[in-house]
Every structure is written in structure tokens, then in C-alpha cells.
Amino acid sequence: MRDVAVVARVSIKTVSNVVNNHPHVHPTTRSRVEKAITELGYRPNFSARGLRSGRTGVIGLAVPELRQNYFAELADAVIAAAEKRSLSVIVGQAGRDRQHEINVLANGLRQTDGLLFSPERLGTEDSAMLDDIDYPLVLLGERIFGGPTDHVTMDNITAARAAVQHLAEKGRTRIAVLGAHPDRREGQLRAADLRVRGYREGLALAELPHDRQLERAVAPWHQEDGARATNELLESGVEFDAIFALNDTLALGALRALGRSGRHIPDDVAVIGFDNITDGRFTLPSLSTVDAGRDEIAETAVAMLVERIDWGSGVRRPPRLHKAHFDIIERESTGGAPARPIDLGAGAK
Template identity: 85%
Template sequence: MRDVARLARVSVKTVSNVVNNQPHVHPSTRSRVEKAISELGYRPNLSARGLRSGRTGVIGLAVPELRQNYFAELADAVILAAERRNLSVIVGQAGRDRQHEIDVLAHGLRQTDGLLFSPERLGTEDTDLLDVVDYPLVMLGERIFGGPTDHVTMHNVSASRAAVDHLIAQGRTRIAVLGAHPDRREDQLRAADLRVRGYRQALEVAGIPHDRSLERTVAPWHQEDGANATNELIASGVEFDAVFALNDALALGALRSLGKSGRRIPEDVALIGFDNITDGRFTLPSLSTVDAGRDEIAETAVRMLVERIEWGPRTQRPPRLHKARFHIVERESSVVTPRAHRR
């Protein structure tokens, strides 16, 4: 670091400020220091830095499962947001069972400075478990609201309502929903319950009668589950002209089953998913979906966690709630084009 300071003609403290991405460094000074770092091939000694500061430069991300593309893509977005702050990320799967999630909360992820945590098994009755003191914690997802920690999530109800509004705008009135939770409880909050709520609100506002036979319970939310639920819906004989799948994995399964049954998409059945995973761009037809703000969630959650780390454990500040912006991504699976009509 002294060699860099000498070459850049600045103080060692200024080099430290640049390396640690601190504000209030003049752009021309920062550029000079970065040029000196590049010329000398300087790399910070992370071990020494950790010994001095008591920090590792590593944060943790605990998600239910990486098999779901949404969580894999969320992890990718978190890693990119962390790298912009010169941080590394350890990713763990916590959704194996309830006790595993409790253990992760109790201990965090080893050798990390803080944790981003997206639970699947815990619920509102577990709010007290979030009052951890050993490390900073930022919550993700929908399972627990009103806890003692910062919380970054999405507009599940209004985003789902917008998805169904989109189908209604295409003239669809018999809209099935895939992904309702089989164990619906009024004292619990799940993504499934919130998204079904948005689905029902859209129908009510449009004056479309609510038909429970169009609500299909599905768990878990994998492609094969979406395919099986769609097969059951078709076999039931219930008439439907659109499907709202509560995540894109379910929608991909539905796409396969609808195609095998001979139904044309979107002419016979319009289809929309939720999450905007990359795979949806490459299906045939391409998948309409809800972009619920995954990149914004990752960026905001990492920023909040870094702020909590910088403030230190003794700083008492009220918990913050952030809901990311969303938008509908219209693709081929839900919008009939003149060319499609000719086919």
C-alpha cells in the first residue's frame, strides 16, 4: 500500500479509502490511485485486513434451494452487487427443513460479516428468532413481516394482480392459477397466498366470477409440478382460456403440458408466469412473466447489509422495509399476434 501511495503521490490513508471504496475521494485522485494499483499489481491482504478490522470481507446468502432458477439468479445478482463493494459471498441452502433454517439463524453462515436470509419454513410465529445479536441480518422474501430486521421483498399482491389484469386485457375470462398452497392458513404469509390474493382481486375488480375449480394447489414449485397440475386441470374437464402460474418454473411445466395436449398458446390458452427467469426468453413460444425486481432486491439488500455492518452492532436504528418495483414482461405466450391468427 505504501508503494501505491508513493507512485500515486498520495497518502496511505487515501489509498486505503480507494481500496475500500470510501466516498469523498476526488475522481482524479481515485483514478491516479487505481492506475498505480494496476501498474504495481497490488492486491489487498484480506487476512491482514480482517485481523485489523475484525471483518472477513465476506457476506452470506441463505436461500431455500438453488434448484429453483429464481434463487440461483438471485444469488448471481447478490454476488455482483457484493463484488461492486469488494465483498465476496458464501451461498447456502437453508430450506431443507424448519430446524435447518433455525440453525442458520442461530449461527449465521460461518466466517461471514452478515447474512441475507430468505426463509421458506419459518413463519410469523418465529419473529423472535430474528432478534440476533452476533451478526447483522437482512431478511428477504414473504414469510415474516414486521420483524426486528431490515427486510427487502417484492409487491406480490399488486404484481400478481397486474399479471391477471394483463390476461383479462387479452379478453380472457376463464383464468386458472397454478401454485396455490395446499395448507392455506390465515395466520401465515406465503408467496403463494399473497399471489392468489392478487389473482382474486383482479377477477373481482373485472367482475369475473371466482371459480375455485380454477385454483390449483401445487407444492413444491418445480417444472414437473407445473406439468402435473396442468395435466390434472385438463383431465378435470374444467374450461379455461388462460393460466397464471405463480412462478416461471410452474409456467414452463404448464407450457409443456398444454402443448402436448394440442392446445395452442396463446390462441387457445394464454399463459403468464412470475419471476422473469432467463429460461423464459428461450421457450417456444417465449414466456410472458412478471419481473418482480430481482436485481433491485439484490442491490438494496446488499446495500442495507453493508450499512448495518459499517454501523456496528451497538448502533440502534429502526428496521427498514423495501419493496422492489415490478413490471409485466409481455412475450409470445400471452399475446395473440395477427401472424398467430393466420396460423
């Protein structure tokens, strides 16, 4: 920085102001400093800056698994929201192991200023663990409610209810659900439990009977699991004319199994998923889904975390809960229009 100051004929403080994008630098001076930076190949020492300020300029995101399209696309949205604030993101997989999640929660992710954490194995019964967290933390997802930290989630019950109502409005009367949790335990809440509750409420509002045979337990929520559950439903002989899959990857598997069985979609069976992942636009037919507000979740969570980081470790402020808005995206699998036309390139028909 001293060398840049000599070449640009300015003070070291002025170089620092330019490097940190301080607004009160004359354009001519800024141009001269930037030219000197380019000539000398100067790169700011962000590690040293972090030591001086106590900040790294990096936040962490811990999700269960990046194999799930939703979490991969959530990570992409978080990175975009962080970059707008000149922050970098370290993404970690907490995995499907409870102890690993406890370790992540206890220690955060190394060299980060704060953590966005989406647990899968921890639950509300573990909320006392949050009392001793001494770093900025924002929870994501549906596992821990009522804790002392900020929490950004989706409106699972209402969104699932709306998905069922959408199918009912299409004249469907035998609506199956894929993704109920196989080991439901009293006092525990999961996304599956909340969405099944919404499914049942949707049936009641549509005055449709609730048939336990149409509730299919599936875990994990991958494509192959959706296909297997759909095959089992077909082989059971239980009548159904619609499927509500509790996430889009299960729905993708259901589309495959229904197609192989000779069922026509949506004429014989309508299908709707949950999450609005990109792949759903490219299926044949394109997949109707619930957009549960992934981008809003990412933007809100990053904003909350940055505020917590800026507030520091002073007076403890009360936790905030934010539920993202949702939309029903109607595509071909429930009788809607195809997804937006896609330019497949030269020679495409």
C-alpha cells in the first residue's frame, strides 16, 4: 500500500479509501490510485484486514446435503445475496448425522463471521443448545422453533394446503401424498410433518375423504425414492388420480414411474411438487410446483445475519421469525401451460 501511495503521489490513507471503496475520494485521485494499483499488481491483504477489524468478510452456510437440488439452489441464492454485500460464503454439509450437526452448531464454520444453519437431525427439543452460542447465527428450515436466535423459514402448512386445493380445483378427488416421514415422533416437527398437516387440511377444505392408504412414507427425498414409492402405490391397487409430492425431487421420480406404467399426465394422474427447482421446468410434462420463497429466504437470512454481525456481542436483542411467501406454479403436470419457451440453440425443432 505504501508503494502504491508513492507511485500515485497520495497518502496511504487515500489508497486505503480507494481500496475500501470510500465514496469521498475525488474521481481524478481515484483514477490515479487505481492505475498505480494495476501497474504494481497490488492485492489487499484481507487476512490482515480481518485481524485488525475482527471480521473476515466471510459467512457460513451449513445445509444437510448438496445432493438435494433445493439446498444446492439455496446455496446459490445465499451466495448471490452475500455478494451484493461484498461477502463471501463457505458452504458446508452438516450431513445426515446428529453429532456432526451438534459439532457444526457448537463451533460454527471456521474463519467465518456468522452462520446460516439448516439442521435436519436436531429439533425443537434441542433448542437449549442455542443458549450458549457466542457467534451470530440464523436458523433456516423447520426443525427448531422458539429458540433464542433469528429464524427464517417457509409457510409449509399453508403452502401444502394450497397445493392440495389446486389439485381439487382441477377435479381430482383421490389425492396421494409422497414423503410422509416414516418414524413420526410425538413432539418433533419436520418439513414432512408440516406439509402432511397441510395436505390433510387441504382435503378437509375440499370436502374430500382422508384415506391413510394414500399417505406414503418416503425417506430420503431423492428421485429414486419418489419412483419407488409411486411404483408401490401403483402395485397396491389403491385408486388415485393425483400425487402431491412433498418435494420436487420426489415428484421427478413419480413422473418417471407413472410414465413407465403407461399413465398419462395429467389426464390419468396430475402431479404437483414442492420447492420449484430448476429441473421441473425441463421435464416432459413440465412440473407444477409450490415456490416456497427460496430467494426471499436467502435474501432475508443474509440480511438478518449481517445485522447480527454488525451489532456485535453487546446487548442481546430478541429473536426474529420470518416466514417467506409462496406461490403455486401451474405447469403441464396439472393441466397448465408449459414452462417458458427455452431457446435450444441452432437446429432445434
